[in-house]
Amino acid sequence: MEWRKDAFRIDDNVDLRPRPVLSARKLNRAFYLGAAIYAVHDLDLDVYPGEFVVMRGPSGSGKSTLLSLMAGLDRPTSGRITVDGQDLNDLSEAELADLRRRKIGYVFQFFNLIGHLSARQNVVLPMAFTPAPQWYMDVRAQELLERVGLDHRADHLPGQLSGGEQQRVAIARALANTPSLLLADEPTGNLDRKTATQIADVFHRINEEYGQTCVMVTHDPELTAYAHRVVSMADGTVVDIAPGGRG
Numbered sequence: 080m081e082w083r084k085d086a087f088r089i090d091d092n093v094d095l096r097p098r099p100v101l102s103a104r105k106l107n108r109a110f111y112l113g114a115a116i117y118a119v120h121d122l123d124l125d126v127y128p129g130e131f132v133v134m135r136g137p138s139g140s141g142k143s144t145l146l147s148l149m150a151g152l153d154r155p156t157s158g159r160i161t162v163d164g165q166d167l168n169d170l171s172e173a174e175l176a177d178l179r180r181r182k183i184g185y186v187f188q189f190f191n192l193i194g195h196l197s198a199r200q201n202v203v204l205p206m207a208f209t210p211a212p213q214w215y216m217d218v219r220a221q222e223l224l225e226r227v228g229l230d231h232r233a234d235h236l237p238g239q240l241s242g243g244e245q246q247r248v249a250i251a252r253a254l255a256n257t258p259s260l261l262l263a264d265e266p267t268g269n270l271d272r273k274t275a276t277q278i279a280d281v282f283h284r285i286n287e288e289y290g291q292t293c294v295m296v297t298h299d300p301e302l303t304a305y306a307h308r309v310v311s312m313a314d315g316t317v318v319d320i321a322p323g324g325r326g
């Protein structure tokens with residue numbers, strides 16, 4: 080039989096995109112300080128596999144709160160958030176912690192490395208709960224450090240590394256368990272211009288070469304060049320979505 084598109088049409092707008100890695104629907108997070116302050120308010124957002132999304136917006140617009148909800152570090156007041164189709168509201172605290180370890184990589188502005196552990200040991204840390212043998216974790220950590228250009232400093236402590244080098248370690252650590260989603264909150268906010276560009280390049284390369292889905296909060300207009308989409312927030316919600324430099 081000859082293929083006739085209209086013979087099988089179910090809906091004029093069948094969505095052929097892959098399933099989002101992350102979906103937020105009617106998401107709210109309120110803090111109660113006398114009156115309720117909605118840090119995140121009725122927010123809808125989808126992030127697709129392989130996307131590099133930059134989030135921006137004025138101070139206090141809810142970016143960090145949103146990232147914490149995406150990471151399962153915080154719970155919404157109402158609404159829902161799904162990661163790889165899994166509704167985070169359905170998970171117990173222990174299950175949420177497990178999902179966080181397996182599916183989410185998180186990079187902070189101030190690196191948050193463990194000071195008395197070497198760069199390699201910091202990268203091994205998130206793998207410690209997996210059944211992998213120690214030699215495998217060490218080899219993988221070394222390879223991740225190589226990927227971010229820091230394999231020659233694997234045995235150094237964070238205090239012996241520059242800010243940019245510490246952030247490379249933090250990125251390698253975030254990638255240790257092959258996360259579905261790499262989240263970064265102002266990862267270059269504490270670095271000088273040149274180092275910030277180098278760190279942005281690391282994120283770019285990880286996204287381009289390995290297809291790592293990435294959501295990055297940044298005030299830095301230069302970093303929108305790396306994004307497929309730029310999501311602008313104000314008053315806890317999305318007010319604009321525009322193509323970034325690679326969109």
Ligand SMILES: Nc1ncnc2c1ncn2[C@@H]1O[C@H](COP(=O)(O)OP(=O)(O)OP(=O)(O)O)[C@@H](O)[C@H]1O
Nearest residue numbers: 110116117118136137138139140141142143144145
């Ligand atoms: N734990 C908390 N208790 C009370 N209010 C909070 C808390 N965390 C965040 N808020 C409020 O929620 C709003 C959003 O904060 P959030 O840190 O998400 O903003 P942001 O966009 O990340 O800002 P910045 O660019 O300065 O980092 C702010 O009004 C903030 O004061």
Ligand SMILES: [Mg+2]
Nearest residue numbers: 142143144264
């Ligand atoms: Mg913030």
